[in-house]
Amino acid sequence: MDGITASEVAGLGVGAILFCVTVAAPKVDAFISASQRRSLGMCKKCGNLRVIACSGCQGVGFTKNGGPFSFIPTDDFSFGDGNGNAPVRSKPCTNCNTKGRINCPECHGKPQI
Ligand SMILES: [Zn+2]
Numbered sequence: 001m002d003g004i005t006a007s008e009v010a011g012l013g014v015g016a017i018l019f020c021v022t023v024a025a026p027k028v029d030a031f032i033s034a035s036q037r038r039s040l041g042m043c044k045k046c047g048n049l050r051v052i053a054c055s056g057c058q059g060v061g062f063t064k065n066g067g068p069f070s071f072i073p074t075d076d077f078s079f080g081d082g083n084g085n086a087p088v089r090s091k092p093c094t095n096c097n098t099k100g101r102i103n104c105p106e107c108h109g110k111p112q113i
């Protein structure tokens with residue numbers, strides 16, 4: 001017998017399937033919870049919280065300078081500057097007005113069930 005045996009091939013196949021399942025599990029979980037919320041009459045996006053975490057600042061309210069959503073500020077806005085210390089430059093998130101949350105696009109403005 002030479003090369004890869006049938007059982008080794010099967011083992012590789014099972015390993016690949018397990019890997020796929022592990023990778024896909026969070027998505028499946030999110031899908032299930034979304035359908036559960038929908039069946040309960042809840043908003044599938046926010047669970048009736050009416051707000052969701054801002055995707056522009058990850059719920060922090062500020063974006064780091066040079067972040068993925070960099071933009072031209074109207075003013076030179078910075079924190080911790082002026083004493084020679086290394087300033088922690090961050091910008092107010094315009095996506096959520098520094099609240100870190102934005103109104104849920106799915107259910108905001110709709111009457112609560
Ligand atoms: Zn934000």
Ligand SMILES: [Zn+2]
Nearest residue numbers: 043046104107
């Ligand atoms: Zn919602």
